[in-house]
Amino acid sequence: MTLSPLNRERWHRFRNNRRGYWSLWLFLGLFAVSLLSDFIANEKPLLVSYQDSLYFPLWNDYTELEFGGDFAVAADYRDPYIAELIRDNGWMIWPPIRFNYRTINYDLPTPAPSPPTTENWLGTDDQGRDILARLLYGFRISVIFGLVLTVLTSIIGIAAGAVQGFYGGKIDLFGQRLLEVWSSVPTLFVLIILASFVPPSFWVLLFILLLFGWMALVGVVRAEFLRARNFDYVLAARALGVSDRALMFRHLLPNAMVATVTFLPFIMVGSITSLTALDFLGFGLPPGSPSLGEMVSQGKNNLHAPWIGISVFIVLSLLLTLLVFVGEAARDALDPNRTR
Numbered sequence: 001m002t003l004s005p006l007n008r009e010r011w012h013r014f015r016n017n018r019r020g021y022w023s024l025w026l027f028l029g030l031f032a033v034s035l036l037s038d039f040i041a042n043e044k045p046l047l048v049s050y051q052d053s054l055y056f057p058l059w060n061d062y063t064e065l066e067f068g069g070d071f072a073v074a075a076d077y078r079d080p081y082i083a084e085l086i087r088d089n090g091w092m093i094w095p096p097i098r099f100n101y102r103t104i105n106y107d108l109p110t111p112a113p114s115p116p117t118t119e120n121w122l123g124t125d126d127q128g129r130d131i132l133a134r135l136l137y138g139f140r141i142s143v144i145f146g147l148v149l150t151v152l153t154s155i156i157g158i159a160a161g162a163v164q165g166f167y168g169g170k171i172d173l174f175g176q177r178l179l180e181v182w183s184s185v186p187t188l189f190v191l192i193i194l195a196s197f198v199p200p201s202f203w204v205l206l207f208i209l210l211l212f213g214w215m216a217l218v219g220v221v222r223a224e225f226l227r228a229r230n231f232d233y234v235l236a237a238r239a240l241g242v243s244d245r246a247l248m249f250r251h252l253l254p255n256a257m258v259a260t261v262t263f264l265p266f267i268m269v270g271s272i273t274s275l276t277a278l279d280f281l282g283f284g285l286p287p288g289s290p291s292l293g294e295m296v297s298q299g300k301n302n303l304h305a306p307w308i309g310i311s312v313f314i315v316l317s318l319l320l321t322l323l324v325f326v327g328e329a330a331r332d333a334l335d336p337n338r339t340r
Contacts, residue, residue: 010333013332019328020332024322024326026322030139030318030322031139033136034137034139034140035140037133037137038100039058039095040136041137043077048077049092062075064076069081077092097130099120100137101129101133101137101289102129105119105128122311123308131308131311132311135292135315141202141290142275146275149268152214153217156210158253160215160218161222161256162221162253162256164225165223168229190212191278199286200284201286202285213274216263216267217260220259221256224255228255258334262331272319272323273320276292276316279293292315296312296316299313
């Protein structure tokens, strides 16, 4: 795909911002690692060889009977008895971290929360779960939640702002009054009310935050459409009989997207922060989920275990800082008043 001269110039400006450019690559690298969390941190081995047969515990569930055990229950590969049966007749390949986000380590040297050891590299939380494993899974779910919420809110916000700015008049007036009323609704109170009779989940939280988050881009897109709808090329296209939909999305929207794209990393920062805050307050993901906000709460409640708070603080700070740096670089690259 060949970039236009204008977009090539923007890409050069983005690359010249070394802080934002390398922040983007570092963020993508960390996100790619988090997507492989099941292969990096898991209580099941990646591959088991038993009596010259291969087993894949990550994709299939096996019982103890298949490895010479006594009961028709799911095999616990961390059980010394099952592990010894497999070693006597084959071998296992384990991920680097032998815990997933919900695995409880019952062989801790001290009561939970336990400090870092060679087995739990960042220690455990107050339930004996590995912190590093929960950070990996929590990073993944936070970024995915932020990406999905950013995309959905952007689509709705851009569409609403485009309609208001293009048609103006009573539609714009009604839309502005609706925004004023809807933005005054307290999101936290609505969440508390809904949490009392709707079990919280990923999609429930996404829907609720989407109801109140779509207004972020309406003002920017509306202003761009109001400014450009009377340009000569738009009036000429209208005179030639071009439909309103084509005018909005083929001629006006590309100009509005320049200002819109610069806001996307910051909207994603707000989405991740909202999820973290809700988890911290107890109105977020279901209990036991790999949540960065829940780990922040654990760090607050276990000040005698500083490894919990320090670990999640570093991860959250790094994640949000990288996104802010990327947003700043994108803003500078799309700024028409800057030169390379």
